[in-house]
Amino acid sequence: MNNKRFVILASIAALGLSGCAGYREKRGFILDEQLSQAVQVGTDNKTSVERTLGRPTFTGQFNDNEWYYVSRSTSTFAFRTPRVIDQTVLRIRFDPAGNVTAVERTGKDKIASIDPYGRTTPTLGRRKSFFEEFFGNIGTVGSGGLPGGGGQ
Incomplete structure (x- = not known):
């Protein structure tokens, strides 16, 4: 009887722990060292870079002449936040004619760790209570002279 009870408890424990398995994940661009x-510089242009590496992960927000290829490997266990194992960002800059002017590579050392400030965002001005926030707009909708109102 003890063996049967032990087998049942071991099976339940194994099922419970199977949901806590860790895994690795690779996201983004799959970087080939030889192709990158x-x-x-000075030889390639946008067309040849696109033929060699493919379309970029994203382009510069303020400058279309910057292409970024991002590759990231993470590891996680159960429900924890994923931990970055490796990251590579390949940044290619072009001149206005579309020729390569710079090729830069950075790693996971450039990842910024940002800690939020408490549970609320500090703001300037008066602090309102829950009821002031909830009932504060009663009577202002449709009144004249206020933004969004039905005034002249």
């Missing part, structure tokens, strides 16, 4: 080394 083949992009040369």
Whole structure:
């Protein structure tokens, strides 16, 4: 009888722990070292870079002449926040004519760790209570002279 009870408890424990398995995940661009080394300043242009590496992960927000290829490997266990194992960002800059002017590579050392400030965002001005926030707009909708109102 003890063996049967032990087997049942061991099975329940094994099922419970199976949900806590860790896993690795690779996201973004799959970086091929030889192909990324083949992009040369002064030789390549946007068309040749796209043929060699493919479309970029994203382009610069303020400058279309910057292309970024981002590759990231993470590891996580159960329900914890994923931990970055490796990251590579390949940044290729072009001149206005579309020729490569710079190829830069950065790693996970450039990842910024941002800690939130408490549970609320500090603001300037008067602090309102829950009821002031909830009932504060009663009577202002549709009144004249206020933004969004039905005034002249």
